Amino acid sequence: MDLLALFDIAVLDGTVRLAVPLLLACLAGLFSERAGVFDIGLEGKMLISAFFAAAVSFETGNVWIGLFAGIASSVVLSLLHGLASITFRGNQLISGVAINFFASGITVIAAQAWFGQGGRTPSLTGGARFDPIVFPGALTKIRDIMKADWGMKVYSELLSGHTIIAYAALLIVPLVWWLLYRTRFGLRLRAVGENPGAVDTAGISVQRMRYSAVIICGVLTGIAGAYLSTGIQAGFVREMTAGRGYIALAALIFAKWRPWYALGATLLFGYLQALAIRPDILERAIGFKVQTQVLDALPYVLTVIVLAGFVGKAIPPRAGGEAYVKER
Amino acid sequence: MQKIPNWADVVLVPLISLLLAAIISAIVLLIIGQNPIEALGILISGALGTSTNLSYTLYYTTNFIFTGLAVAVAYHARLFNIGAEGQAYVGGLGAALACLYVPWPHWTIALIGAGATAAIFGAAWAAIPAYLQAKRGSHIVITTIMFNYISYPLLNYLLNGPIKAEGMEAATPSFASNTHLPNLSEVLGFFGIEFARTGPANVALIVALIACVGVWALIWRTKLGYETRAYGESEPAAKYAGINPTKIIMVAMLISGGLAGMMAINNVMGEAERLVLNAVEGAGFIGIAVALMGRNHPFGILLAALLFGALYQGGAELSAEMRIPREMVTVIQALVILFTGALDNMVRMPIEKIFLMIRNNKEAN
Numbered sequence: 025m026d027l028l029a030l031f032d033i034a035v036l037d038g039t040v041r042l043a044v045p046l047l048l049a050c051l052a053g054l055f056s057e058r059a060g061v062f063d064i065g066l067e068g069k070m071l072i073s074a075f076f077a078a079a080v081s082f083e084t085g086n087v088w089i090g091l092f093a094g095i096a097s098s099v100v101l102s103l104l105h106g107l108a109s110i111t112f113r114g115n116q117l118i119s120g121v122a123i124n125f126f127a128s129g130i131t132v133i134a135a136q137a138w139f140g141q142g143g144r145t146p147s148l149t150g151g152a153r154f155d156p157i158v159f160p161g162a163l164t165k166i167r168d169i170m171k172a173d174w175g176m177k178v179y180s181e182l183l184s185g186h187t188i189i190a191y192a193a194l195l196i197v198p199l200v201w202w203l204l205y206r207t208r209f210g211l212r213l214r215a216v217g218e219n220p221g222a223v224d225t226a227g228i229s230v231q232r233m234r235y236s237a238v239i240i241c242g243v244l245t246g247i248a249g250a251y252l253s254t255g256i257q258a259g260f261v262r263e264m265t266a267g268r269g270y271i272a273l274a275a276l277i278f279a280k281w282r283p284w285y286a287l288g289a290t291l292l293f294g295y296l297q298a299l300a301i302r303p304d305i306l307e308r309a310i311g312f313k314v315q316t317q318v319l320d321a322l323p324y325v326l327t328v329i330v331l332a333g334f335v336g337k338a339i340p341p342r343a344g345g346e347a348y349v350k351e352r
Numbered sequence: 353m354q355k356i357p358n359w360a361d362v363v364l365v366p367l368i369s370l371l372l373a374a375i376i377s378a379i380v381l382l383i384i385g386q387n388p389i390e391a392l393g394i395l396i397s398g399a400l401g402t403s404t405n406l407s408y409t410l411y412y413t414t415n416f417i418f419t420g421l422a423v424a425v426a427y428h429a430r431l432f433n434i435g436a437e438g439q440a441y442v443g444g445l446g447a448a449l450a451c452l453y454v455p456w457p458h459w460t461i462a463l464i465g466a467g468a469t470a471a472i473f474g475a476a477w478a479a480i481p482a483y484l485q486a487k488r489g490s491h492i493v494i495t496t497i498m499f500n501y502i503s504y505p506l507l508n509y510l511l512n513g514p515i516k517a518e519g520m521e522a523a524t525p526s527f528a529s530n531t532h533l534p535n536l537s538e539v540l541g542f543f544g545i546e547f548a549r550t551g552p553a554n555v556a557l558i559v560a561l562i563a564c565v566g567v568w569a570l571i572w573r574t575k576l577g578y579e580t581r582a583y584g585e586s587e588p589a590a591k592y593a594g595i596n597p598t599k600i601i602m603v604a605m606l607i608s609g610g611l612a613g614m615m616a617i618n619n620v621m622g623e624a625e626r627l628v629l630n631a632v633e634g635a636g637f638i639g640i641a642v643a644l645m646g647r648n649h650p651f652g653i654l655l656a657a658l659l660f661g662a663l664y665q666g667g668a669e670l671s672a673e674m675r676i677p678r679e680m681v682t683v684i685q686a687l688v689i690l691f692t693g694a695l696d697n698m699v700r701m702p703i704e705k706i707f708l709m710i711r712n713n714k715e716a717n
Contacts, residue, residue, distance in 0.1 A: 064493060064497075104690075108690065108695050109694070112695055112696075112698045114694035114695055114696055118644065119690065119693070119695075122687075122690035122693065122694055123686070125683075125689065126687070128682055129679040129682030129685075130380070130679075130683055134384070137383075143677065267497075267501050317505035317506070317509035320504075320505040321502045324498045325498075325502060327494070327498050328480075328484070328490075328499070328502075332488050333489065
């Protein structure tokens with residue numbers, strides 16, 4: 025037993041890496057759901073963005089153009105979701121499910137038609153990927169980090185060495201908080217998710233507010249997806265989101281639809297995912313071997329426990345899931 | 353006054369939705385440089401061309417009837433069960449355990465016994481999300497998705513460990529020959545009809561058809577079905593009428609999970625005759641499209657399951673002959689869900705306008 029091993033620097037580093045896409049997707053869902061539009065299509069939007077970001081990065085050799093393409097593809101699906109659930113007052117859950125299936129199929133078809141490599145993109149190198157940002161004086165070689173003292177380890181591996189998206193994602197948290205709670209736009213956005221009738225009466229367009237929320241959601245999921253294929257990994261592979269969109273939704277419930285809580289919740293899920301890929305560290309920490317399948321299932325089991333409300337009651341935005349019908 | 357006649361609601365709206373899905377699929381094919389007309393030809397001949405192909409189509413149809421009914425029963429209580437995939441997977445575990453460890457004297461008894469075990473396993477897998485929805489208000493959509501993701505590592509563990517057969521593959525041993533279900537050629541041969549010997553369609557298709565009738569009777573001819581529909585229409589009204597929401601949620605989800613689990617008699621017992629990894633092959637998700645397309649009515653589900661069965665089998669031929677990935681079926685499925693489920697009003701509103709115009713014209717004359 026060596027419980028301190030649970031705080032192994034490599035696992036903590038992995039936590040940040042894996043929490044970033046969850047955090048971005050979670051904040052995306054936060055915008056959408058705060059405006060009263062449930063979005064279980066986060067998964068599909070991340071996936072399509074992951075594909076287009078990787079494909080366009082490969083073609084142009086420039087990851088920023090890839091990022092833009094990824095965001096654009098995700099926003100297109102967001103607008104489709106908006107069309108179905110805002111304009112045509114369709115079932116938001118069904119629309120989200122359709123978007124997930126669409127992305128799951130179309131990415132493989134497009135990848136196959138484009139690159140002919142069995143539904144994946146070629147490996148990305150050089151400028152087609154997001155490079156880690158190395159802080160001044162930070163160590164980069166694993167061998168040097170292993171030998172360094174604790175403070176240096178934290179500085180070199182945990183703080184330094186992430187991509188620009190990871191740092192940006194952390195900065196987005198206070199930005200989202202400020203936007204939601206300190207601006208007029210945020211007030212209206214929250215109001216539209218609680219009482220669209222009142223917002224309508226005040227002469228503000230419910231539809232326009234909801235569309236802007238859905239578009240912001242598309243931009244953030246787009247960044248999350250691009251980060252998966254050009255930041256964490258070097259290319260797109262089929263189904264590479266692996267349920268992250270759903271975990272982000274669970275984190276959103278865990279976070280009670282609040283930005284700072286979202287950071288905490290996604291870090292927790294990121295930690296579980298990081299632990300799942302290092303079973304050796306868990307074994308050292310608790311003294312016996314855990315089946316890898318248990319670790320695979322752990323984030324989902326935890327999500328169910330969270331959803332069951334064993335960690336406090338979460339009250340969703342009141343008008344969530346319902347289309348707003350303007351009175352005549 | 354009803355805005356559009358019943359036949360238009362049941363036939364016209366889904367048909368137009370289907371047409372829209374087909375047009376967009378054709379555009380996707382054009383973009384990836386394939387000929388949609390040629391693809392449609394191969395799709396149809398691949399699904400119906402020979403009796404072996406037809407047998408495959410009916411085999412997939414059987415799967416989709418079970419999962420389609422599963423999604424529909426839950427949907428009548430306004431529960432969106434996305435967990436049919438996991439429930440069918442765990443149902444397969446039940447069928448496999450029953451077939452491996454019980455010495456069945458005859459296939460008929462094995463069918464009943466293993467079918468019941470599969471249903472119980474599937475229902476049990478649905479019971480936890482159902483309970484959490486009923487008692488703790490956890491969103492059933494997310495919990496059932498989570499249970500899908502939990503079922504994969506569970507089966508992965510079992511098929512690589514405790515119930516793994518000798519050899520490299522992650523699968524159980526083959527079942528004893530006493531559990532072998534007659535395939536359709538044997539069934540039809542009994543009546544003197546010639547049918548493909550090689551295809552996988554089997555007696556489970558008949559069970560699926562019986563299940564259709566059963567679900568119809570349950571939903572429209574029993575008190576429980578009435579209560580379920582009443583609850584689905586309006587929860588406050590149902591509560592006021594003395595209907596117990598907990599009971600409805602639990603029962604609807606147990607039946608739903610049981611139906612999804614029952615699918616195992618087709619794919620696990622009838623076809624593979626052992627349990628392999630990923631035995632469900634997405635049938636649980638296609639059930640969502642089938643239920644939406646079939647308007648949650650067993651007869652509609654039967655037709656939609658036939659359509660998706662043909663699509664699935666024809667899609668396999670497409671990938672073999674035209675190198676169109678099988679994921680094309682996923683895209684078509686997504687479009688069907690989108691148009692019949694989420695964009696329903698987009699199709700319906702213009703039709704309502706047309707009917708209103710016709711009616712006004714008639715009244716004016």
